Amino acid sequence: MTSRHEVKCINKTDRYNAHERIRAIGGVNPNGTNWKLTQEEAIRGIEAGKWSFYVAVRGHIVNVIVAVSRFGNKYLKTEADGEQPNNLLSLYECVS
Template identity: 40%
Template sequence: MAIRITCINKDNGYHQNPNLAITHLGWIGEDGKSNKSTRLEIYDWIKNQNGIAYVTDYFGNKVNVFTAETINGTKYLKTAADNTTTNNLLSLPECK
């Protein structure tokens, strides 16, 4: 099953890399179920359970979400490069 990431929550503290500031991601599945999960829950689901996550832009184009790790071992999510200059995950609205 694939999920579409629809919103994010970020820490309020200072972060050198803004991608690491994401704490939770809201999503909706192909079955219509929606929920909010931590960054690490989504990371593990993609990495260890072959989950598929994506975001859509204003025009409905899909961009896949991938797992990544910093040199210090911090696990985070990023999107594939596309033709936009904006960060696809950080451009999402805050989850309620």
């Protein structure tokens, strides 16, 4: 069964390509501890049906999906975004 998690923070790279912009995503577990996954780990988990992720944007829930760049590289973005993962990029930097 897929477990659903809210993405509260990200770690960015200094790259401009959509598939290279996000290094990691993170959030808070129900018990209050923090979780963090690399973009690659999150993509594998989504594709395996292990996890699904979402972002709360101005009171709306937006699903995080796996996208493929025009060069064939997988990356994370929200359904509402174009090529650039702007809803994710607007989140705070993960500290841990």
